[in-house]
Amino acid sequence: MTTAMTRPLTVTARITTTDTAFTPAAYTATVYLNTARHSFDGYQHHHPLAEATHPDGSPLRLVFHASDRIRDHEAAADAAYTVGNRQGADDNGQTWPADIRSVSVGDTIKVTGPDHWIVHLSVDHTGFSAVPQPSHLTDLAGSRASSRR
Template sequence: MTTAVTRPLTVTARIDTVDAAPVDTAPAPAAYTATVYMNTAPHNFDGYQLGHPLAEATRRDGSPLRLVFHASDRIRTHEGAADAAYTVGNHQGPDDNGQTWPNDIRSVSTGDVIKVTGPDHWIVHLSVDPTGFSAVPEPTALVNLAGTRAAPRRR
């Protein structure tokens, strides 16, 4: 014996809207963020040593100065991002967001430390050496120079 079953009517409709904005589904580009810590110890240009006091470079309003570099053929590692930050920190162009190094902060030099956060969220601290960079532990002697934005210029 068979039993009749009634099914509800189903309507399928396609609705095209002209005023709907397209959705940007492209992922944000992978980026490295660099923060420069200026070495304020006497004889700091001899190189960074654990325990040297460091002052974070800041913007005019006191907010941290963060340099951003998109991962590319040019920048593929934390060291590549540190090198790009060194270049910007020596007034040789902007970061990938168009930000340049402030004129009232001394240039990035041997003895300073660059903190680089990669797209993988790994954080590496690199001291600026006479020829390249060396990985160092996270600095603990951070100072806030009252009344100034970063390490004073050397004369």
């Protein structure tokens, strides 16, 4: 003998989420060029800095995905330094603009990590040093040509 059973209705639906599990974690680096005269001795808190921008004036943001190579803020700053010295591109294929001088000692690099922590690092003769957020920002457009060293 068989017994009749009714099955509950099922609905199948695709739900698109903004889950970050599929988005690669990334570090974003912003370079601030030191526009003070004789800044090769290193960054000082009173030095004026200009944010590196594209030729059209839009902000230049270098992106590096977290990986075995990029594990922390300092590794991301080192990768930005490399791109800033025209040695390759960031993880989105972006290269350093031709009309901006290379990244040098005395400049600073702001790195925002995948954890949203922001670290400001000065470019030193050997590596980087953490510094407070720069407060003396100037416009790069006016000093684009004159900031070449």
